[in-house]
Amino acid sequence: MTRVAAVVLLGWLGLALFADLLASELPLAVRVDGVTWVAPALIRPGALQGETHASLAPRAEWMVRTPIPFGPLQTVVTLEAERAGAPPWSPDARHWLGTDEIGRDVLCRLIHGARVTLVVAFGVVLLSTLLGVLLGAFAGLKGGAIDLFVSRLIEVASTFPTVFFLMVIVAALRAPSLWAVVLVLAATRWIEAARLMRAEVQRLEGLDFVQAARALGASELRVLVVHLVPNALRPVIVSATFAIGTAVLLESALSFLGLSVAPPAATWGELLVQAHRTLVHPGAWWLAVFPGLAIASVVLATQAVGAALQRRFDGRA
Amino acid sequence: MGRLIATRLGWMVPTFLVITALTFAMAHLAPGDPLLLSDDPSASLDTVAQARSQLGLNRPLVERYVTWVGRLVRGDLGTSAVDREPVRAKIGAALPRTVLVSGLALVVSCLVALGLGLLLAARRDAGWARVLAASLTVASGVPSFWVAVMALLLFATPRGVEWFPLQGLEGPSHLVLPVACLAWPTVAMLTRYVHAGVAKALEQDFVRAARARGLTERRVLLFHALPNALVPLVTVLGLHLPHVFAGSVVIERVFGIQGMGLLAFDAIGTRDYPVVMGVATVMAAVTLGSMLLADVAALAVDPRLAAGVRR
Numbered sequence: 001m002t003r004v005a006a007v008v009l010l011g012w013l014g015l016a017l018f019a020d021l022l023a024s025e026l027p028l029a030v031r032v033d034g035v036t037w038v039a040p041a042l043i044r045p046g047a048l049q050g051e052t053h054a055s056l057a058p059r060a061e062w063m064v065r066t067p068i069p070f071g072p073l074q075t076v077v078t079l080e081a082e083r084a085g086a087p088p089w090s091p092d093a094r095h096w097l098g099t100d101e102i103g104r105d106v107l108c109r110l111i112h113g114a115r116v117t118l119v120v121a122f123g124v125v126l127l128s129t130l131l132g133v134l135l136g137a138f139a140g141l142k143g144g145a146i147d148l149f150v151s152r153l154i155e156v157a158s159t160f161p162t163v164f165f166l167m168v169i170v171a172a173l174r175a176p177s178l179w180a181v182v183l184v185l186a187a188t189r190w191i192e193a194a195r196l197m198r199a200e201v202q203r204l205e206g207l208d209f210v211q212a213a214r215a216l217g218a219s220e221l222r223v224l225v226v227h228l229v230p231n232a233l234r235p236v237i238v239s240a241t242f243a244i245g246t247a248v249l250l251e252s253a254l255s256f257l258g259l260s261v262a263p264p265a266a267t268w269g270e271l272l273v274q275a276h277r278t279l280v281h282p283g284a285w286w287l288a289v290f291p292g293l294a295i296a297s298v299v300l301a302t303q304a305v306g307a308a309l310q311r312r313f314d315g316r317a
Numbered sequence: 318m319g320r321l322i323a324t325r326l327g328w329m330v331p332t333f334l335v336i337t338a339l340t341f342a343m344a345h346l347a348p349g350d351p352l353l354l355s356d357d358p359s360a361s362l363d364t365v366a367q368a369r370s371q372l373g374l375n376r377p378l379v380e381r382y383v384t385w386v387g388r389l390v391r392g393d394l395g396t397s398a399v400d401r402e403p404v405r406a407k408i409g410a411a412l413p414r415t416v417l418v419s420g421l422a423l424v425v426s427c428l429v430a431l432g433l434g435l436l437l438a439a440r441r442d443a444g445w446a447r448v449l450a451a452s453l454t455v456a457s458g459v460p461s462f463w464v465a466v467m468a469l470l471l472f473a474t475p476r477g478v479e480w481f482p483l484q485g486l487e488g489p490s491h492l493v494l495p496v497a498c499l500a501w502p503t504v505a506m507l508t509r510y511v512h513a514g515v516a517k518a519l520e521q522d523f524v525r526a527a528r529a530r531g532l533t534e535r536r537v538l539l540f541h542a543l544p545n546a547l548v549p550l551v552t553v554l555g556l557h558l559p560h561v562f563a564g565s566v567v568i569e570r571v572f573g574i575q576g577m578g579l580l581a582f583d584a585i586g587t588r589d590y591p592v593v594m595g596v597a598t599v600m601a602a603v604t605l606g607s608m609l610l611a612d613v614a615a616l617a618v619d620p621r622l623a624a625g626v627r628r
Contacts, residue, residue, distance in 0.1 A: 156332045159608060161600045163563035165336075167585055168343045168593060249460050253567050256462050257582065276466050276571060280483065283476030292463035299458035 005304035008297050016114040023108035025052045025071030031061040041071075070095075070105035072112040072266045088274070088284040098286035101274050106286060109266040110294055116260070116267045117298065120182055121247040127186035129240045132193025137229055139194070140201030141220070150198065154191055162188045166250075167259060175262030185250060192239050200232030234313045241306035245299040252295050268295055325612060329605050334386070340597040341382050344590045389598065395591040397584075404595035407580060412599065414486055415576035418568070419561050421492060422499035427554070429504050434511025434546070438519060439538055450512070457505035461564055465498040465571040484573035495572045499564055503557060510553050514546025521545075548619045555611015559604045 021028060024041040026048055031037075040048050048056075053069040070076065076099065087103040089095060097106040139150035169184050170176055176184070204210055205228070213227050254260040255269025263270060268291040275288035388395060394404035433449070440446045471477035472494060481494050518524060519542050527541045528534075566578030573579075577596055584592035 152328075155328070156335055159332055159559075159601075159605055160336060161559060161562065161597065161604050163566055164581060164597050164600050165340060165343075167566070167581060168340055168597065172343050172346070245458060252460060253462060256567060257570060272463060272466055275470075279466070279469055279474050279476075283470065283474050285470055285476060288463070288466045288470055292460070292467065295463060296455075296459045299460070300455060303454070303458055 001304055002308040005301040005308075008301040009305065012114050012118060012294075012298055012301075015111050016118045019072075019112045019115055022066060023068035023070060023072070023105070023111045024066045025069075025074040026066075027053055027056060027060075027069075028064040028066050030056055030063040032056055032059050032063075068096075068105065068108050068111070070108045072109050073104065073264055074108075075103040076105070088278060088282070088287060090284070091286050097290050098284070100271065100287060101278060101284075106271065106290060109271060110268070110290060112266040113268045113271070113291070114294070116178060116255075116265065117248055117251055117295075119178060120185065120251040120260075121244050121298070123179075123182035124185040124189055124247040124251075125240050125243045127182065128189035128243070129193045129236060131186065132190035132195075133197050133229065133233075133236060135190065136194035136197025136199075137201050137224060137232070140198040140205070141224055141228065147198070150194065154194055154198075157188070158191050160188065163253075166254065167257070170254060170259040176260070178261050181251070181254070181260055185247060189243060189247065192243065193236050196235045196239055197229075197232055200235060201228050204228055204231055238306055238310045238313060241302055241309055245302040245306075248295060248298050248302070321616070322609070322613060325609050329609070333601060333605060336601045337386070337389075337594070337598055338382060340601075341385065341594060342378065344593050345378055345381070385594070394595040394598070397589055397592050399584075399587050399589045399592075404591050407592060408577070408595050408599055411575060411577050411580040411596075414574055415562070415565055415569070415578065418486075418492065418495050418499060418574060418576065419565050421496045422503065422565075423554075423558075423561060425496055426500035426503035426507055429500070430507030430511050431543075433504070433508045435515060435538060435543065437508070437512040438515035438542070439534070441516065453505050453508050457502060457509075459501075461498050461501050462567040462571055464501050465494070465568055468494050468498055469571065486572075486574045486576075491572075491574075495568050495574060498571075499561065499568045502564065503561060506557065507550065507553070510550055511546055514549055515542045518542040518545040544618075548615065551614045551618055552611060555608050555614065558607040558611070562600060562603065 015022065020041045021039065026037075026041040029036070029038045030040070037044070037048065052071075052074060053063075053065055056063060076095075087099045088101050089099045089103070091098040091106075095105050095107070097110065099105055100109065135150055135153075139147045166184060166188065170181065173180050173184075210223060210227055213223050218226070251260055252267075252269040252272070255267040256272050257269075258273065260267055260269060271287055271291040275284060275291070278284040278287060385395070392405070394408065396403050397407065433453070437446050437450055469483060473479060473481045473483045482491050485491055486495075515538070519538075524537055524541055527537045532541075562577075565576065566582065568574070569576045569578040570582060577600060581593060581596040581600075584590075584596065
């Protein structure tokens with residue numbers, strides 16, 4: 001189970017990382033007009049602008065296609081005018097997962113959308129965990145007024161109507177960039193890490209090895225960094241793993257509401273918006289099924305990995 | 318218990334002020350101005366400036382916030398910047414719909430979770446119980462808005478069967494899909510708590526004692542094991558309420574229900590900040606209120622907690 005989950009997660013990471021080599025309007029390598037281009041989409045983005053696999057094919061001496069010969073923003077409406085009716089088109093041999101409303105390849109947009117989802121998810125979890133660990137460790141170690149302040153902060157923050165707040169901020173940013181979305185989400189997700197860290201540090205403080213370190217003359221900072229934080233990190237790591245799934249759900253919900261990274265960037269939520277719009281006519285099930293499966297697969301995989309970590313840590317503890 | 322409630326209420330005032338102040342600052346520091354977005358192209362900059370001073374938009378932010386709080390205390394949420402309708406009327410129309418859908422979803426998910434959790438704990442060795450438990454884990458990872466879109470596709474369009482209406486909230490049949498979709502993640506989560514709680518209680522001595530007295534298994538489950546599993550459930554439920562309201566934003570959008578979520582969503586789109594603030598304020602109050610309710614309910618079902626508080 002855990003192995004499957006790890007493969008799924010690593011698979012999505014790979015897809016996101018190599019998105020431009022897997023699905024692009026430009027070929028992997030091509031010799032055209034006496035010039036050889038290798039990975040033009042990555043190395044010289046401006047050079048073959050406006051060209052596509054289809055437009056290069058007749059002129060090229062040779063060409064290595066990308067596995068999915070469509071770019072995330074490429075509409076293939078004009079190209080396939082012979083096809084009856086307007087897009088969205090259902091899956092066929094050419095578009096394995098169909099196309100969206102304006103004829104963009106769904107598989108390609110899923111692969112490129114994975115970038116947004118994973119960058120947001122991992123970015124949010126890294127940032128928020130860091131923030132939470134710092135606050136929690138500080139509060140747990142110092143106690144007194146600082147602890148009271150942080151505890152109140154945690155209490156206030158956890159009663160925040162997060163989604164409404166996010167809606168306001170993200171809307172205030174107009175078309176927010178990827179990093180803005182990461183920052184905003186991270187600002188609301190540090191609570192769990194802080195709570196766990198604070199409790200763990202307080203528990204460890206009373207243990208003999210910390211006292212021993214103090215008796216040996218270790219500074220506060222050394223006690224914190226060398227003795228307390230590494231030992232308190234286990235529950236935080238488990239909760240951070242689960243938090244990746246939560247962040248994926250939040251990001252896709254925001255992009256479903258049109259409040260995440262601005263279009264025409266490919267996001268999973270945006271595909272679901274189109275699915276919602278085309279429900280009655282023509283009932284484009286492929287726009288609903290595949291992005292949903294993508295979201296669910298990432299969330300479930302992180303949950304499985306988190307559960308495995310938890311079992312492992314509990315077993316040792 | 319009275320003291321606990323008083324302390325809680327006391328803490329809610331600063332919390333509430335922090336939430337509204339932050340939302341207020343966010344909403345007002347944001348670029349985009351409702352007056353510049355108005356459809357009237359003939360409005361000159363002078364007219365806009367005049368309107369700004371009429372609405373008090375040219376005063377410092379802190380002063381505006383204090384004025385806003387002052388009005389709020391008197392129950393005045395202001396008027397919409399877009400259609401000049403009182404915000405209170407708008408919220409008055411939207412809130413019952415959200416409360417209806419979320420409330421029904423909560424009731425349904427509690428009932429289903431209690432049933433499923435008991436079933437799982439009582440028949441934990443059966444193969445199908447394992448399958449059910451596993452599928453609940455899977456269900457908790459599936460986003461509810463995807464479930465909602467799929468449910469519409471399958472049960473409300475020609476692609477599937479047209480059993481339920483597509484959009485709006487006019488009759489009982491309009492409620493089935495939204496409530497089911499909103500209850501979905503809550504059922505998955507609550508069932509796990511009920512299952513774990515009952516399973517744990519079943520291993521304890523008082524259950525063995527009850528069995529030894531010759532009580533039927535059903536009686537042991539319902540009257541001895543279940544009450545002990547309810548205590549954590551009440552707390553979890555209270556903490557989960559804000560998530561239900563948050564989930565209703567997306568659900569309202571999918572099903573076209575004119576509730577608080579859709580009201581906020583539309584108001585954000587038109588930069589109608591009085592409405593945004595109104596919705597955020599009411600939702601904050603509802604969230605805080607439900608958490609207080611959860612605390613009180615936890616005290617009510619577990620006298621040990623009350624004893625701890627008194628000490």
